[in-house]
Amino acid sequence: NAGVMQNPRHLVRRRGQEARLRCSPMKGHSHVYWYRQLPEEGLKFMVYLQKENIIDESGMPKERFSAEFPKEGPSILRIQQVVRGDSAAYFCASNDIGVSSYNEQFFGPGTRLTVL
Amino acid sequence: AQTVTQSQPEMSVQEAETVTLSCTYDTSESDYYLFWYKQPPSRQMILVIRQEAYKQQNATENRFSVNFQKAAKSFSLKISDSQLGDAAMYFCAYRSASGATNKLIFGTGTLLAVQP
Numbered sequence: 001n002a003g004v005m006q007n008p009r010h011l012v013r014r015r016g017q018e019a020r021l022r023c024s025p026m027k028g029h030s031h032v033y034w035y036r037q038l039p040e041e042g043l044k045f046m047v048y049l050q051k052e053n054i055i056d057e058s059g060m061p062k063e064r065f066s067a068e069f070p071k072e073g074p075s076i077l078r079i080q081q082v083v084r085g086d087s088a089a090y091f092c093a094s095n096d097i098g099v100s101s102y103n104e105q106f107f108g109p110g111t112r113l114t115v116l
Numbered sequence: 117a118q119t120v121t122q123s124q125p126e127m128s129v130q131e132a133e134t135v136t137l138s139c140t141y142d143t144s145e146s147d148y149y150l151f152w153y154k155q156p157p158s159r160q161m162i163l164v165i166r167q168e169a170y171k172q173q174n175a176t177e178n179r180f181s182v183n184f185q186k187a188a189k190s191f192s193l194k195i196s197d198s199q200l201g202d203a204a205m206y207f208c209a210y211r212s213a214s215g216a217t218n219k220l221i222f223g224t225g226t227l228l229a230v231q232p
Contacts, residue, residue, distance in 0.1 A: 033219065042122075042207055042222035043161075056217040089159060095218070102149055102168070103211075103218050107161035 002027065004094050004108035005074075012114045019079040019086070021111045025094030031055075032075040033105060034067060037089040049075060082115045089113075118143045120210050122223035129198045130231050136183075137193045137226045139208030146170075147213040150184065150191045151220070156204040164206070167191065169213070195228075203230045 005024040013019050025032050030051050035043040048056040049069035060067065064082075069075040079086055089112045093105035119142045129135035141150070152164040167175045167184050174182050179199075183192045195202055208223040 031218070035220075035222075042224045043220070045219040045221065048217055048219055056219060058217075059219070091161060093161075093220075097218070102166055104163060104166070105218070105220060107153075110159050110161075112159075 004092055004106050006090075006092050006108035006111050008111060009109060010112050010114070012116065013082050014116050015083055016081050019082050019113055021077040021079075021090050021092075021113070023075040023077070023092030023094075023108060025075070025092075026106055029094035029096045029106075031095050031097055032069050033093040033095075034075075034077050035091045035093065037091060037110070039088070043091060046077075079113075082113075084115045087113055087115045118145070118148075118210050118212065118221050120208055120221050120223040122208055122226050124226045125224075126227045126229070128229045128231060129195070131198055131200060133198055134194060134196045135198055135228065137195075137206050137208075137228065139191045139193070139223055141189050141191065141208070141210050143189070143210065143212075145212055145214065149211045149213060150182075151209040151211070152180070152182070152191075152193045153207045153209060153222075154202075154204045155207060155225070161207075165193065198230050200230050200232060203228055 034046040037043045045059040047060045047067045064080045066078045089110045091110045092108045095105045148169045150167045154162045165177045179196045205225045207225045209220045
């Protein structure tokens with residue numbers, strides 16, 4: 001059973017370009033979470049999606065960031081007009097609600113975004 | 117809003133010895149979940165141990181155990197018989213048991229070094 005997949009693992013962009021980060025949840029999981037880890041910091045929640053719906057985007061910056069989780073295909077985190085401050089590791093996690101009370105989230109390996 | 121605090125940026129332990137990592141949190145909720153995640157140099161987030169707030173018994177997973185003090189809002193991690201492979205960043209995390217979101221709130225982490 002493949003785990004959470006993220007690609008690319010490393011992404012380099014110049015200021016002003018767009019970054020697209022992809023996340024394929026574990027098989028059978030319909031809930032996806034995105035977290036950002038700035039250098040020397042812990043993970044910060046960004047957005048929580050269920051298939052075709054955004055459930056909680058309270059941690060998402062208001063501008064330039066968007067996320068989707070279509071009916072078919074991976075979840076996409078999109079960052080437009082990247083700036084140096086967007087350089088970070090972006091982690092995706094997935095779970096299936098109700099399987100256990102813990103609703104444990106399984107994490108992908110992360111995408112490290114570097115903005116030049 | 118809930119917060120998680122890890123007051124030890126770095127810790128060191130001798131191989132085969134025991135070490136305790138501290139975590140405190142702030143919440144007005146009575147039902148929630150607490151987690152410890154390990155992040156080795158590969159940056160993959162690995163769940164180490166979890167605890168439900170309504171369970172008084174401390175969770176244990178092999179060499180890992182927690183000391184959960186609900187009244188004090190404390191959730192420390194004890195690693196017994198430390199091994200070189202335990203060297204990693206350790207994050208404490210909180211998740212509410214109520215509401216529509218399942219987001220994890222992380223502390224800033226403790227970097228654990230294991231000396232041979």
